[in-house]
Amino acid sequence: MMKKVRxxxxxxxxxxxxxxxxxETQNKFGRGxxxxxxxxxxxxxxxxxxxxxxxxxxxxxxxxxxxxxxKPRPYRYSYGVIDxxxxxxxxxxxxxxxxxxxxxxxxxxxxxxxxx
Numbered sequence: 001m002m003k004k005v006r007x008x009x010x011x012x013x014x015x016x017x018x019x020x021x022x023x024e025t026q027n028k029f030g031r032g033x034x035x036x037x038x039x040x041x042x043x044x045x046x047x048x049x050x051x052x053x054x055x056x057x058x059x060x061x062x063x064x065x066x067x068x069x070x071k072p073r074p075y076r077y078s079y080g081v082i083d084x085x086x087x088x089x090x091x092x093x094x095x096x097x098x099x100x101x102x103x104x105x106x107x108x109x110x111x112x113x114x115x116x
Contacts, residue, residue, distance in 0.1 A: 040113040042088070043080060043099075045106060055080030055099060056088060056113055064100070074103040088115035
């Protein structure tokens with residue numbers, strides 16, 4: 001019982017602290033929490049309105065940053081498993097790979113895996 005009370009109090013304090021933060025700070029905190037808890041993201045890539053590639057088991061997608069200036073670059077990158085047969089499962093022969101998608105030309109949709 002005491003542990004539940006401490007958890008509720010800690011959550012309340014966290015909410016009060018978050019209320020005083022800027023939106024960007026709240027977003028960073030949310031991304032940090034999401035990275036810690038993990039996700040089961042899916043990235044679908046389209047060409048001509050048709051699904052042509054799917055990556056599954058993506059934890060997060062990060063924005064590329066310049067090595068020298070640290071400024072954001074116009075692409076996102078991550079690691080994910082290529083889902084060759086679009087069944088949302090890692091099958092034999094499907095492996096985890098590094099990938100990048102451009103902010104300028106890649107039509108994509110990133111979402112949580114609905115199949116688990």
